[in-house]
Amino acid sequence: MSQRFNLRALRAEFPALDQSVNGQPLVYLDNAATTQKPLCVIEAVTHFYRHDNANIHRGVHALSARATEQYEAARHSVQRALNAAAAEEIVFVRGVTEAINLVASSFGQRLKAGDEILISALEHHANIVPWHLLRERLGIVLTVIPVNDDGSLDLGALPQLVTPHTRLIAVNHVSNALGTLNPVAEICAFARTLGIPTLIDGAQGLPHGPVDVQAIGCDFYALSGHKVFAPSGVGALYARRPWLDELPPYQGGGDMIESVRFDAVRYAPPPAKFEAGTPNIEGAIGLKAALDWHRQQDWCAIAAHESSLLAQAQEGLAALPGLRLIGQAEHKAPVISFVIDGTHPHDIGTLLDAQGIAVRTGQHCAMPVLEQLGAPQGTVRASFALYNTHDEVEALLRAVHRAHRMLS
Amino acid sequence: MADPAQRIQELADEFAFFGDWTERYQYLIDLGKQLPAFPAEKQNDAHKFHGCQSQVWFDAAWQNGQIHLEGTSDAAIVKGLIALLFRVYNGQTATEILSTPADFLDTLDLKNHLSANRATGLAGMMQKIQRIAQQAD
Numbered sequence: 001m002s003q004r005f006n007l008r009a010l011r012a013e014f015p016a017l018d019q020s021v022n023g024q025p026l027v028y029l030d031n032a033a034t035t036q037k038p039l040c041v042i043e044a045v046t047h048f049y050r051h052d053n054a055n056i057h058r059g060v061h062a063l064s065a066r067a068t069e070q071y072e073a074a075r076h077s078v079q080r081a082l083n084a085a086a087a088e089e090i091v092f093v094r095g096v097t098e099a100i101n102l103v104a105s106s107f108g109q110r111l112k113a114g115d116e117i118l119i120s121a122l123e124h125h126a127n128i129v130p131w132h133l134l135r136e137r138l139g140i141v142l143t144v145i146p147v148n149d150d151g152s153l154d155l156g157a158l159p160q161l162v163t164p165h166t167r168l169i170a171v172n173h174v175s176n177a178l179g180t181l182n183p184v185a186e187i188c189a190f191a192r193t194l195g196i197p198t199l200i201d202g203a204q205g206l207p208h209g210p211v212d213v214q215a216i217g218c219d220f221y222a223l224s225g226h227k228v229f230a231p232s233g234v235g236a237l238y239a240r241r242p243w244l245d246e247l248p249p250y251q252g253g254g255d256m257i258e259s260v261r262f263d264a265v266r267y268a269p270p271p272a273k274f275e276a277g278t279p280n281i282e283g284a285i286g287l288k289a290a291l292d293w294h295r296q297q298d299w300c301a302i303a304a305h306e307s308s309l310l311a312q313a314q315e316g317l318a319a320l321p322g323l324r325l326i327g328q329a330e331h332k333a334p335v336i337s338f339v340i341d342g343t344h345p346h347d348i349g350t351l352l353d354a355q356g357i358a359v360r361t362g363q364h365c366a367m368p369v370l371e372q373l374g375a376p377q378g379t380v381r382a383s384f385a386l387y388n389t390h391d392e393v394e395a396l397l398r399a400v401h402r403a404h405r406m407l408s
Numbered sequence: 409m410a411d412p413a414q415r416i417q418e419l420a421d422e423f424a425f426f427g428d429w430t431e432r433y434q435y436l437i438d439l440g441k442q443l444p445a446f447p448a449e450k451q452n453d454a455h456k457f458h459g460c461q462s463q464v465w466f467d468a469a470w471q472n473g474q475i476h477l478e479g480t481s482d483a484a485i486v487k488g489l490i491a492l493l494f495r496v497y498n499g500q501t502a503t504e505i506l507s508t509p510a511d512f513l514d515t516l517d518l519k520n521h522l523s524a525n526r527a528t529g530l531a532g533m534m535q536k537i538q539r540i541a542q543q544a545d
Contacts, residue, residue, distance in 0.1 A: 022429060344483035346462050347437075351485075354429045362461055377462075377482065406434055407484050 005301035011387050013038040024356025027392045032176050032204060032335050032383030033360050034226045037290070041230055044289035048282050056281055057255055057272075071281050074288035075271070078236045081291040082221060083212040086241065091271040092279050095235035096203040097126040099222030100170070102237055102274065103199055104130035106247040107168065113139030116165045118196075121147040121372065122175040122182070125365040127201045131170070145171070147369055151178040151327030155186070162194060169198045173205030173221075177366035177381065178327025178373075179310075179335025188217040197243070203227050207385065208306060208333045209299045213238050225283060230290035234283025237274075244270035251276040302386045306334040309384045309393055316397040320404060326375050334384035337364075337375075340400075343407045345380045351403035352380075357396055412508040415496050416515060423516045433485065440487030443494070446480035455479075457533060462486050466533070468540045474499050475541070489530055492516075497537055505541035510534055 014036045054063035056071045079087045093099045117131045146154045188198045199220035206228045213221045226232040253276030258266040267273045322341040349361035362378040426432045457464040462483035469476045481487045
């Protein structure tokens with residue numbers, strides 16, 4: 001492995017990893033829910049509160065100028081992280097959920113009854129329910145790219161699913177429940193030939209490597225800070241510039257206007273047009289620190305490390321009698337979902353927690369796909385990040401064996 | 409028949425005896441296994457207890473002024489917790505149920521080991537039993 005990837009040094013940057021839970025060293029495998037934060041992020045947020053705290057934009061004083069400068073610098077960091085063409089294409093939001101709601105709200109104003117939004121069976125509820133709300137309000141139609149038994153998307157079905165009424169294709173980059181890495185560039189290329197815009201839910205994409213929205217060729221890309229080593233409650237929506245000019249605002253309030261009279265309002269140019277009210281300034285500053293840190297990492301070495309963790313976990317778990325891996329697509333992020341026949345995922349999760357191992361159990365906000373793949377009670381999901389170790393995978397395997405013994 | 413306070417003390421003594429978490433959980437799992445079968449035809453929405461991540465079904469009836477509780481869950485540990493509640497409450501009168509401190513689980517060195525979700529589900533079940541007792545009182 002390269003010199004830039006030193007696992008021990010890397011782990012030392014994440015203070016929360018170094019603790020005991022229920023008398024055992026913490027093994028944190030719930031990274032698809034939220035990642036731990038490196039010191040540089042914690043310090044960036046603390047530094048802001050200690051020295052620079054002020055509201056941004058329009059301030060005449062020094063602190064406000066510093067806060068504004070950092071907030072706008074964060075926008076540039078997001079732009080670099082996604083390789084967007086311009087910083088103006090980055091809108092700060094609370095996270096992917098708000099990003100998709102923003103698109104559903106603003107883009108949704110162009111829609112009418114009978115228009116179709118094409119999503120996939122792998123979607124998180126955040127990329128289902130905003131469209132369902134539009135279905136209730138406007139009578140749009142939701143169509144769904146089916147999923148194969150191995151958890152990959154059935155892209156062969158795509159041409160038949162697209163109709164002259166398809167207005168948007170919205171899919172995730174990586175499935176949070178199964179870890180499937182979707183061929184988003186291929187989907188966007190297909191959509192472009194038909195002139196259909198695309199939205200990518202990137203919540204689980206950036207945590208495992210660089211993202212290039214121009215190479216993907218999407219119109220919208222959404223990310224959440226907390227999944228990518230940054231604070232919770234901050235995220236970003238990338239939107240290709242023409243959309244930002246064309247779409248109406250999402251929420252009304254301060255900061256998104258140029259002038260307000262009781263009979264007329266002029267909106268600010270994008271991205272301000274989509275950022276009403278005081279934003280999560282410290283969150284954006286934390287996100288900047290996280291993404292600048294992300295940029296320094298050796299992602300070739302990390303990808304190799306993460307896939308060897310996944311391979312080790314898959315191999316070890318598959319050897320357990322009665323254990324079924326849910327989702328074994330060829331291309332996967334380091335996320336492993338499983339069920340053990342005759343046991344409830346919550347029981348496994350509870351007994352793992354007792355052994356210091358943090359996993360997630362349940363439906364992972366993706367009820368439709370789990371039902372289809374024969375896991376209606378949900379799954380146990382272990383999701384890895386760059387700081388996890390082979391010893392931790394061993395600890396997981398031992399703990400699952402033990403939990404299984406206790407429950408049988 | 410032992411009153412609720414005695415039963416809680418018994419449980420506390422049993423739990424205090426365990427050396428580590430494995431024994432505590434194993435005991436809960438075994439308690440769940442001993443729970444009388446809950447009729448399949450009652451495993452429906454009318455008997456479903458909402459507020460748990462796993463599925464819980466539950467029914468209460470009064471016989472000669474004493475409560476008769478039955479229930480089950482599709483998760484082993486929750487089933488054990490149900491068995492635990494039933495051990496304290498089953499066969500008690502409404503007055504006895506209402507005089508049982510609702511925080512009795514705290515004495516079992518158990519709550520620390522329950523996830524917040526599960527503790528909320530359990531508290532919800534206890535409230536439900538108390539409401540049933542209030543209506544009968």
